Structures are given as structure tokens and as C-alpha cells.
Amino acid sequence: MVAVPSLFSLRHLLVLSLALNVSLILRALYHERGEDNKWWFCFKKKMMEDAESCFTTSSTASLHNSTREKVIDLDHGDPIMYERFWRQMGDKTTITIPGWQSMSYLSDGSNICWFLEAEFATEVVRLHKVVGNAVTEGRHIVVGTGSSQLILAALYALSSPDAAEPISVVSAVPYYSSYPSMADYQKSGLYQWAGDAENFDKEGPYIELVTSPNNPDGYRRKSMVNRNQGLLIHDLAYYWPQYTPISSPSDHDLTLFTASKTTGHAGMRIGWALVRDKEVAKKMTKFIELNTIGVSKDSQLRAAKVLKAVSESCGEENHKNGESFFKYSYNLMAQRWKQLREVVDAGDMFTIPQFSPAFCTFFGKETEPQPAFVWLKCEGDIEDCETFLRGHKIITRSGTQFGASPKYVRISMLDTDETFIQFIERLSAIQERE
Amino acid sequence: MVAVPSLFSLRHLLVLSLALNVSLILRALYHERGEDNKWWFCFKKKMMEDAESCFTTSSTASLHNSTREKVIDLDHGDPIMYERFWRQMGDKTTITIPGWQSMSYLSDGSNICWFLEAEFATEVVRLHKVVGNAVTEGRHIVVGTGSSQLILAALYALSSPDAAEPISVVSAVPYYSSYPSMADYQKSGLYQWAGDAENFDKEGPYIELVTSPNNPDGYRRKSMVNRNQGLLIHDLAYYWPQYTPISSPSDHDLTLFTASKTTGHAGMRIGWALVRDKEVAKKMTKFIELNTIGVSKDSQLRAAKVLKAVSESCGEENHKNGESFFKYSYNLMAQRWKQLREVVDAGDMFTIPQFSPAFCTFFGKETEPQPAFVWLKCEGDIEDCETFLRGHKIITRSGTQFGASPKYVRISMLDTDETFIQFIERLSAIQERE
Numbered sequence: 001m002v003a004v005p006s007l008f009s010l011r012h013l014l015v016l017s018l019a020l021n022v023s024l025i026l027r028a029l030y031h032e033r034g035e036d037n038k039w040w041f042c043f044k045k046k047m048m049e050d051a052e053s054c055f056t057t058s059s060t061a062s063l064h065n066s067t068r069e070k071v072i073d074l075d076h077g078d079p080i081m082y083e084r085f086w087r088q089m090g091d092k093t094t095i096t097i098p099g100w101q102s103m104s105y106l107s108d109g110s111n112i113c114w115f116l117e118a119e120f121a122t123e124v125v126r127l128h129k130v131v132g133n134a135v136t137e138g139r140h141i142v143v144g145t146g147s148s149q150l151i152l153a154a155l156y157a158l159s160s161p162d163a164a165e166p167i168s169v170v171s172a173v174p175y176y177s178s179y180p181s182m183a184d185y186q187k188s189g190l191y192q193w194a195g196d197a198e199n200f201d202k203e204g205p206y207i208e209l210v211t212s213p214n215n216p217d218g219y220r221r222k223s224m225v226n227r228n229q230g231l232l233i234h235d236l237a238y239y240w241p242q243y244t245p246i247s248s249p250s251d252h253d254l255t256l257f258t259a260s261k262t263t264g265h266a267g268m269r270i271g272w273a274l275v276r277d278k279e280v281a282k283k284m285t286k287f288i289e290l291n292t293i294g295v296s297k298d299s300q301l302r303a304a305k306v307l308k309a310v311s312e313s314c315g316e317e318n319h320k321n322g323e324s325f326f327k328y329s330y331n332l333m334a335q336r337w338k339q340l341r342e343v344v345d346a347g348d349m350f351t352i353p354q355f356s357p358a359f360c361t362f363f364g365k366e367t368e369p370q371p372a373f374v375w376l377k378c379e380g381d382i383e384d385c386e387t388f389l390r391g392h393k394i395i396t397r398s399g400t401q402f403g404a405s406p407k408y409v410r411i412s413m414l415d416t417d418e419t420f421i422q423f424i425e426r427l428s429a430i431q432e433r434e
Numbered sequence: 435m436v437a438v439p440s441l442f443s444l445r446h447l448l449v450l451s452l453a454l455n456v457s458l459i460l461r462a463l464y465h466e467r468g469e470d471n472k473w474w475f476c477f478k479k480k481m482m483e484d485a486e487s488c489f490t491t492s493s494t495a496s497l498h499n500s501t502r503e504k505v506i507d508l509d510h511g512d513p514i515m516y517e518r519f520w521r522q523m524g525d526k527t528t529i530t531i532p533g534w535q536s537m538s539y540l541s542d543g544s545n546i547c548w549f550l551e552a553e554f555a556t557e558v559v560r561l562h563k564v565v566g567n568a569v570t571e572g573r574h575i576v577v578g579t580g581s582s583q584l585i586l587a588a589l590y591a592l593s594s595p596d597a598a599e600p601i602s603v604v605s606a607v608p609y610y611s612s613y614p615s616m617a618d619y620q621k622s623g624l625y626q627w628a629g630d631a632e633n634f635d636k637e638g639p640y641i642e643l644v645t646s647p648n649n650p651d652g653y654r655r656k657s658m659v660n661r662n663q664g665l666l667i668h669d670l671a672y673y674w675p676q677y678t679p680i681s682s683p684s685d686h687d688l689t690l691f692t693a694s695k696t697t698g699h700a701g702m703r704i705g706w707a708l709v710r711d712k713e714v715a716k717k718m719t720k721f722i723e724l725n726t727i728g729v730s731k732d733s734q735l736r737a738a739k740v741l742k743a744v745s746e747s748c749g750e751e752n753h754k755n756g757e758s759f760f761k762y763s764y765n766l767m768a769q770r771w772k773q774l775r776e777v778v779d780a781g782d783m784f785t786i787p788q789f790s791p792a793f794c795t796f797f798g799k800e801t802e803p804q805p806a807f808v809w810l811k812c813e814g815d816i817e818d819c820e821t822f823l824r825g826h827k828i829i830t831r832s833g834t835q836f837g838a839s840p841k842y843v844r845i846s847m848l849d850t851d852e853t854f855i856q857f858i859e860r861l862s863a864i865q866e867r868e
Contacts, residue, residue: 076539076540078538078539078540079537080537080538082537083534083537084534086532086533086534086537087534089533089534091532092533093532093533094530094531094532094533095530095531095533095732096528096529096530097528097529097531097736098520098525098527098528099520099523099526099527099528099529099739099740099743100517100518100520100521100523102699102701102702103513103514103516103517103520103698103699103700103701104512104514104700104701105510105512105694105700105701106510106512107701144726145579145703145725145726145729145730146726146727146728148724148725148726148727149725149726152725156619156620161621178724181724182724185590185721185724186590186620186622186623186624187595187622187623187624188620188621188622188623189620189621189622189623190620190621260539264537265536265537266537266538266539266727267536267537267538267539267541267728267730267731267732268536268730268731268732269579269726269727269728269729269730269731270730287619290582290612290615290616290619291579291582291583291586291725292579292580292582292583292703292726293580293582293700293703294580294701294703295579295703296579296701296702296703296704296730296732296733297701297702297703298529298701298702298730298732298733298736299730299732299733302531302732305533306533309533
């Protein structure tokens with residue numbers, strides 16, 4: 001909460017209150033008439049200036065902001081945008097679990113991944129077949145408590161306990177902000193964060209995290225180091241049709257996916273790995289056994305139901321009727337990116353990535369990438385984009401956390417409609433004001 | 435599967451088949467008449483000797499065993515014994531989760547443990563109050579993917595990244611068999627397994643895991659090292675009325691519990707920590723954030739419902755009517771321990787721990803400890819109890835895995851009724867035979 005400074009008088013409060021009243025009345029009018037928002041922002045700016053002139057201490061600015069502007073937190077990639085779709089689906093993905101079900105630790109003792117629910121595995125294979133984004137033949141499925149656990153399991157499985165030193169873990173800048181701390185927080189003697197893959201020139205084995213489409217910038221990626229002794233982990237959390245054109249089924253040694261980004265069910269904490277090598281799958285399973293003795297069965301069962309509904313929604317008929325989950329989410333993302341580009345292009349303060357369209361085998365047409373995050377750059381004199389936007393109550397993640405320049409920030413595109421609209425308005429207002 | 439040796443003739447098979455027929459007929463008679471099983475075992479032994487004499491190769495012994503005896507696997511502590519109770523409860527603990535619910539990563543941003551479901555926290559506090567086994571006032575609750583994740587989170591939280599060397603992690607022999615590998619599998623520079631707490635004499639800080647009642651032997655425990663710089667993790671997974679008398683509410687700095695052992699829902703993977711120090715709770719939360727970005731919401735909601743049902747079943751009326759979960763499970767455990775003691779006492783091959791009764795504040799009367807595992811000792815010439823029992827197709831966990839002598843094994847007491855009866859019969863048969 002923002003602390004209330006003790007320095008302002010009744011006069012200050014009155015001016016602020018009047019400004020707010022006028023602001024709210026005009027806001028209502030603007031909404032009713034659907035007028036162009038330029039006039040609105042001009043008026044608001046004038047009112048703000050008048051209100052600001054009443055205050056003499058810098059600490060009162062925060063009061064002023066808090067009265068007028070809500071904090072818009074787009075730091076995390078919480079995918080709550082999809083909630084509306086699942087509400088529309090009604091009972092189709094409602095899961096009922098009786099109290100006596102799924103009590104055992106064990107799911108299938110004959111499977112390498114002994115805690116993998118067969119139903120969930122079936123739906124994973126089915127969905128990849130429907131979407132065409134991954135080869136599942138000849139792969140072992142390892143389920144994880146989200147793909148985070150699977151990244152750690154993969155680092156463990158690909159490193160050797162007998163090595164003279166920890167194996168280097170690299171990823172190209174800008175890399176997912178959690179990779180360095182995930183690799184280093186345990187101070188493991190097995191593996192160690194070694195930074196940007198593009199500048200990596202150490203001899204010997206290494207693990208490269210290839211995130212494609214990339215978090216934060218949304219570009220498609222391949223391995224950067226490309227040497228003999230490289231072990232690759234393909235983090236394909238965003239390789240789904242709503243985010244990027246599906247060009248062909250991914251066909252790597254170790255590939256990770258997660259329900260959080262596929263369907264928006266982050267609270268389930270369910271991810272899966274497609275693993276070619278049996279011994280690697282065994283070691284990943286061992287990691288999860290020592291880490292959490294398996295993965296919630298309730299969430300695996302729920303995930304199975306949700307993935308099944310997604311596959312079924314992609315059936316010919318649903319697809320045509322616009323009920324396909326991917327069509328719905330693709331359209332929503334397209335609309336958001338369009339709105340964002342319009343606002344950004346209206347000024348010269350910010351720039352965002354440009355993507356080339358490509359043929360998407362899933363939609364059977366050319367589509368454009370529309371990532372789950374915007375990798376936004378503050379142009380001109382603004383050196384610290386995160387601090388600048390924070391000043392305008394937009395919480396983002398600084399480029400420095402991705403190994404990049406502070407001129408960049410990562411912003412989530414997956415929040416609610418309400419928050420997204422507020423964000424677009426705020427961005428527009430900033431461009432008008434500054 | 436057991437390979438079928440090619441060396442035996444039709445004659446061998448016929449003798450075996452006849453022995454099996456007679457054995458089955460007498461078995462049926464015995465069951466009908468409910469006769470003393472001594473006669474039965476004598477007869478069976480004779481038949482077995484006759485059958486054995488037909489075979490000349492050692493490999494045929496396995497065929498002989500596989501025909502007659504099923505493998506009884508009591509290595510793991512899978513608590514499936516409780517399934518029957520939950521079936522009897524009907525719909526009371528059935529959970530229904532709509533597809534659009536609990537999608538966000540976040541549960542409560544204002545809580546230190548931001549992924550903790552409020553409903554679950556409420557039921558944890560309530561259950562501890564009902565049972566009287568833990569002080570929850572002035573404690574932060576941290577939820578984990580089972581208590582395994584919380585043990586690792588606690589090791590992380592109690593160690594210092596700036597320390598010159600990893601902090602020692604100790605526990606008194608016999609200790610939980612997973613502790614050494616959990617502490618060492620990441621080759622962490624933060625903490626390191628240092629073995630038996632009783633022999634620990636290194637200067638400086640250390641972490642002691644105090645498991646009470648202890649896994650594997652069921653005895654109540656206190657810290658063994660008892661020095662100034664000791665940081666304690668109290669693993670109280672079995673401090674519930676069905677396993678041990680509740681003497682008073684536990685009141686430690688860091689205490690762990692798990693649904694797996696409380697209610698038998700191992701497949702949910704839900705554990706919780708009661709943490710006195712705010713900074714420790716924060717660091718544990720950070721660990722889980724980096725490890726799995728939170729804990730399945732589905733399972734937290736289900737756990738809330740199950741814990742609530744347990745608390746409600748302990749109400750005055752239910753308690754008297756014998757419907758209380760703890761009364762049910764206490765009686766079941768009492769019956770199993772009685773049967774086990776009878777079989778063990780009938781011979782001199784095995785010994786098991788003896789416990790003193792104590793007043794249980796929950797039941798309001800004196801009760802006896804009846805642990806979730808038997809810590810069984812092979813007496814006499816049997817030096818390797820695990821191998822010996824494996825020869826009789828009983829799979830147990832060797833004492834060596836608990837830092838103890840191979841004369842000991844740990845055996846789960848929480849399997850199904852069917853498996854438990856088979857185990858008791860097999861143990862009895864071994865004593866008769868040998």
C-alpha cells in the first residue's frame with residue numbers, strides 16, 4: 001500500500017477531489033460516446049498538471065498516482081486470458097475426483113516414469129498429433145510439476161556426477177530470466193550457469209537451453225553453439241498455433257512443453273518432456289522421485305481432460321464454427337497484437353519486434369507470430385525502461401534480467417481483457433503526455 | 435517374469451501339479467473350518483519338500499516359488515490401506531473442479547507463500563487444533579509438493595550461500611533412507627549429508643533432521659546433537675493418533691507434515707511446513723518458486739476437502755459412533771500390530787520393537803505406538819534379512835539403507851488388507867518351514 005504523506009492540506013485534497021470528479025464525469029461521457037481518446041488524454045493531462053501544481057513535496061506524487069491510476073502488473077506471464085474460453089466450455093472440462101481415488105504414489109509400475117498417469121500420456125500424444133507440433137513416436141513421456149521441474153530434471157539427467165567440474169549451461173541472450181537462478185540456486189556441482197550461448201567458447205561438453213519461440217522476444221530459435229559435445233534441451237512452451245506458425249513437428253532429443261502456456265492452466269503445474277533416450281528419461285524420473293516423489297495425480301487427470309477437450313475442439317466442425325481453442329486464442333492474440341502495434345506506431349517512444357509471416361500447417365494458411373510476451377524497447381533518452389514504466393505504474397521485467405540492455409522490458413500479453421485494455425490505454429497516455 | 439527352465443520333465447510337472455491340487459483343496463478346507471493354521475503349515479511343508487525333491491537344478495526353485503507364492507512388495511510406504519475408509523465416506527470428499535477454475539499461478543499475493551490456497555491453510559490450522567498435535571499460532575504455512583519438496587526447501591532455507599563450505603546435514607541412525615540421497619543428489623555447495631547424528635562431532639553449524647515418530651523404527655525422537663549452532667527440521671509425518679499417542683502439540687521452529695501419511699492421499703503430493711521465522715518461510719517459498727513455480731492448486735483444494743472431512747469426522751458424535759477417521763485407522767493399525775506380534779512371538783526367528791503405552795490427549799486414554807513401518811530384525815544366523823525375505827518373495831528395504839545393520843529390514847504396514855494378510859501368512863510359513 002502507498003503511505004499517505006502528512007504534508008498536504010485540505011485544499012490539496014479538495015483540488016484533487018474536484019479533478020477526480022471532472023475526470024470521472026468526462027470519462028463516463030467518453031465511454032458513452034465512444035469518442036476518439038485523444039481529446040480525453042489531453043484533458044486528463046491538463047487536469048493532472050493542475051492537480052500536481054498544488055503539491056510541493058515529491059512524496060505526494062505517489063498519492064496522486066494511486067488516486068488516479070491502478071498498478072498494472074505485467075511482470076509475470078500469468079496466462080489468465082484463457083479463463084473466458086474455459087467458462088464458455090461449461091461442464092465439458094469439469095473434473096470430479098472421489099475421495100478414494102488416486103491415493104497411491106504409483107501410477108504405472110511398468111512405465112519408466114512410474115508416476116505418469118496413462119490417461120494424461122494418451123492425451124499428450126493425441127494433442128501433438130492433432131496440432132502437428134511434435135513427434136511423439138519413439139519418445140518417452142516424463143511428466144513434471146510444470147516445465148520448471150523438468151528443466152531441472154533435464155539438467156540433472158544430462159550432467160555427470162563423475163565429471164571433474166560442473167557442466168556449463170548456456171542460452172542465447174535474451175534468455176528466459178529464470179534460467180540463471182534455476183541453474184545456480186542449489187550451487188550444484190553437476191551443472192553451472194555459463195551465460196550467453198553466443199559468446200560461449202569453452203571447450204568440452206555443455207548444455208544449451210533452446211527456447212523457441214523465445215521467451216522474452218518471441219523469435220524462433222535454433223542451437224547457437226552448435227558444437228559436437230552439446231546437449232540440447234528444447235523448451236517449446238510457446239510452440240503452439242496461437243503464438244507462432246507451426247512449420248513442422250519438432251523432432252529433438254529432449255523437448256519440453258507445459259499446460260500453463262498451452263491451455264492457460266498454470267495453477268495445475270503440469271508439464272511434460274518428450275525424451276528420446278531411455279537412460280535420460282530414467283534419470284529425469286529419478287530426479288522427480290527425489291525432488292517430489294512424483295507429480296500430483298489430480299492435476300494429471302485434470303490436464304488429461306483439458307488436453308482432450310482441446311483436441312476435440314480442433315475437430316473439423318468445431319474448427320469451422322470458431323469453437324476451436326486454438327482459433328479462439330489465435331484470434332484473441334491477433335487482436336491484442338494489432339491494438340498494441342497501433343498504439344506503439346502512433347508515437348516514437350517505443351519499438352516492438354517485427355515478425356515475418358509463415359505458413360502454419362495447423363491452420364493451413366499463412367499466420368504471423370504473436371508471442372505471449374512483448375519485448376518492448378524504450379527509444380531515445382530513456383535508458384532504464386523498467387523504471388520509466390514503473391513510474392507510470394506499469395510493472396514489467398527489465399531487459400537486464402534476460403541478459404540484455406535495460407532499454408528493453410518484457411511485458412505479458414496473457415492477462416485479462418480488462419488489464420490488457422488498461423495497459424494499452426496507459427501506454428497511449430504515456431506517449432501523449434511525455 | 436520368471437524364465438521357465440527346460441530341464442524338468444513331465445514327471446516333475448505332474449508331481450508339482452498334484453502337490454498344488456492337494457494344497458489348494460486343503461487350503462479351502464482350512465479356510466472353511468477356520469482351523470488352527472499349524473497343521474496347515476506342517477502339511478504344506480511336507481508337500482513342498484516332496485515337490486522340491488523332484489527337481490535337480492537350482493533354477494527350478496524360482497518356478498516352484500512362482501507357482502505357489504506371489505511377490506509381496508512392502509518396500510515402499512504406499513498408504514493404500516486407507517482407501518476403504520474413503521470409499522465408505524461416499525461423496526463427502528468428492529471434489530469437482532470446473533475447467534476455468536484455479537488457472538492462475540497465484541493464490542494470494544499478500545501471503546509470503548503466494549501459491550498457498552487459503553482454503554487449504556484454513557483446514558491445516560483446523561486439523562492441528564482438532565488433533566492437538568501442533569502449535570500453528572505464530573507460524574507461517576508453506577505448502578509443498580509432498581513433504582519431500584519441503585525437506586529440500588528447508589535445507590535450502592537454512593543454509594547460507596556465502597558459507598565457506600556446505601553445511602552438514604545429519605540424522606540419527608536408523609534414519610529415513612532417502613535423506614542421504616536427497617541431501618546429496620544435486621551435489622549442492624549449500625549442504626551435504628554428514629551421516630549419523632549420534633556420531634557427529636564437527637564444530638560449527640549443522641542441520642539435524644529429527645523424525646518423530648521415526649521412520650523406520652517408530653520410536654519418538656528428540657534432537658541428538660543438541661549443540662548451539664544446530665538448525666532443526668522436525669519431520670513429523672507420523673505424529674498422528676493412529677500411529678502414536680499425541681502427548682502435546684509440537685512446538686518447533688520448522689515442522690513438516692504430509693497428507694500422504696495423515697489421510698493416505700499420497701497421489702495428491704501435498705505436504706505443509708509450519709515455520710516460525712519469516713525469513714525462513716520466505717526462502718522456502720523462493721525454493722519452491724524456482725523448483726516448480728508453486729504447488730498444484732487442484733491438489734491443494736482436494737487436500738482442503740479431505741482434511742476438512744477428517745476434522746469433521748472427529749466431532750463428538752462421530753467419534754462415539756466410530757466414524758472418526760483416526761478411530762478407524764487407529765483400530766486398523768491396532769489389529770495389524772496385534773496380528774504381527776502374534777506371528778513374530780510364535781517363533782524366535784524375528785524380533786520387532788517394543789513400545790511403552792502413553793496417554794494420548796486426542797483419544798483421552800492411554801494408547802500404544804503402532805508405527806506405519808515394522809523395523810524387523812532377523813535373529814540367529816541370518817545376517818542379511820532383506821535377501822533372506824526376498825528369497826521368500828517378501829520385498830523389504832534393508833537396514834543398510836537406513837545406516838543400520840543388514841540384520842534389519844523396514845516393512846510397510848500400510849498396504850491393502852489382502853497384502854497384509856498374505857504377508858502375515860508368509861511370515862508365519864517361514865517360521866514354520868525354517
